[in-house]
Amino acid sequence: MQTLRSYVGGQWRAGSGSPQVLLNPATEQPLAQATSEGIDLRAALEHARSKGGPALRALTFAERGALLKSIADALQAERDALLELGIANGGNTRSDAKFDVDGAIGTLLAYAEIGISLGGQGLLLDGEGIQLGRSARFHGQHIALPRHGVAVHVNAFNFPAWGFAEKAATALLAGMPVLSKPATSSAMVAHRAMEVIVGKKLLPEGALSLLVGAPRDLLTHLGPQDVLAFTGSGETGARIRALPNVIAHSVRVNVEADSLNAAVLGADVAPRSDMYELFLKDVVRDMTQKAGQKCTAIRRVIVPKELLEDTRNDLVELLGPIRVGDPADDEVRMGPLATASQRADAREGVKRLLDEGKIVFEKQDLPGKGFFLSPTLIEGGAKAVHEHEVFGPVATLLPYDGHPEKIVTRGNGGLVCSLYSEDQALIEKTVLGVAPYHGRIFLGHPKIELSPGPGTVLPQLVHGGPGRAGGGEELGGARGLAFYMQRVALEGSRPVIQKLIGQKP
Ligand code: NAP
Secondary structure (H helix, E strand, O other): OEEOOEEEOOEEEOOOOOOEEEEOOOOOOEEEEEOOOOOOHHHHHHHHHHHHHHHHHOOOHHHHHHHHHHHHHHHHHOHHHHHHHHHHHHOOOHHHHHHHHHHHHHHHHHHHHHHHHHOOOOOEEEEEEEEOOOOOOEEEEEEEEEOOOOEEEEOOOOOOOHHHHHHHHHHHHHOOOEEEEOOHHHOHHHHHHHHHHHHOOOOOOOOEEEOOOOOOOHHHHOOOOOEEEEEOOHHHHHHHHOOHHHHHOOOEEEEEOOOOEEEEEOOOOOOOOHHHHHHHHHHHHHHHHHHHOOOOOEEEEEEEHHHHHHHHHHHHHHHOOOOEOOOOOOOOOEOOOOOHHHHHHHHHHHHHHHOOOEEEEOOOOOOOOOOOOOOEEEEOOOOHHHOOOOOOOEEEEEEEOOOHHHHHHHHOOEEEEEEEOOOHHHHHHHHHHHHHHEEEEEEEOOOOOOOOOOOOOOOOOEEEEOHHHOOEEEEOHHHHHHHHEEEEEEEEEHHHHHHHOOOOO
């Protein structure tokens, strides 16, 4: 069995003590083991701060962008092996694994291009210069510079490649060294990606570290110049925010947590129309892609009460033929959940939803081994459906009468809300009503070719959301850099400031 090692302090290190075993969730076969016991995490962070930070800050944005491009190219060359690991260790179908790995490569390339567009400068200008007094001499200018600490990234199990790459791309381009901690159960993909990056010496020493295994005391060593970007459950996010050193040193924290994403069908949409078919396709894709283990997946399917029966019948018909099984088989459309405990949580969650709703679709013929859960469509619900995320292939149909935004906003903050309508008045009212509760709103339209649906996070747009979604924000093109940089207001004589920022007085 392979032993996964951590790459910290410029070296590969295997931990000591009893390891966690990583399984193939479709067959329950052990694949690898990992432990972080015995690794000096305080020293790992200090190495990143003292070696990686200065090396990255000595480069311009364009040079850091070129580093990201070289990582993207190296991962592209390793794509087949990464896909195989996603299938074996993540329970991904090939298409699910591509979604993760190609998403990682695409995001690295997008940030490489942002680096090129920001050019040969080392600091970012934030807005225009401002005349502060009666005379033009008294001048102000906001700038942003990379923080002098380390960016710690703690990732969820469901996107081992994309989660690793999207956070690392933004931080490295901003000029901060990264220590990335993938979720242990699915760490094989991130571990292989790191082997490639280290093997080809693509980054300066200390710029990127990988911790495989439990986080142990890692976060207790974070200080005032460090930042922490966390993706995972709201519960762990809350625990992290409350760490005494995080509070005492005002460590900057970004939390990406769960979300009860809603898809709303407009009352103007006719059954069988292109808009209606698009809506059904997006719901089914989100329920089954990655076995519903996407933070952005549609959980609440909100339809006009007149269309409840049509949508129920049509979704049931579409879910019926979806083959669930070992994703190593090319005919399989949906794999298992990632771990036994994720399935136990999801089953528990379904029970909670069934206190108020009823099952209208589930499959009986699941494989005997592996952590499989059927695609499950529930109908009805009043409370739990707006409060509890079931992280699996589970969605609930909810009828509305009148204004859908009242139901949507009961989710208390989400990553994405999608809307399928051509009624401009309904679109405006719904968008304005739900916007303050979301990080992104997806307006489905059948004329958009190759629409990826609401579940795909694009590097150009922000990802995150208020309230239950963790209150965080990532990506969004160059906006994403702000988290890793300190904004400073310069106030003084205009020629002095202009010289400082490289402008001609
Ligand atoms: P989790 O149990 O909170 O774990 C997430 C990460 O935190 C893992 O790397 C885990 O490490 C680590 N961790 C656990 N306890 C920790 C602690 N006390 N201190 C520091 N790190 C700790 O979440 P999960 O079950 O893996 O992920 C599922 C959840 O993530 C779902 O609710 C989903 O909605 C959410 N999610 C959100 C987004 C988003 O972008 N908003 C994306 C994906 C997933 P170990 O694996 O070693 O335990």
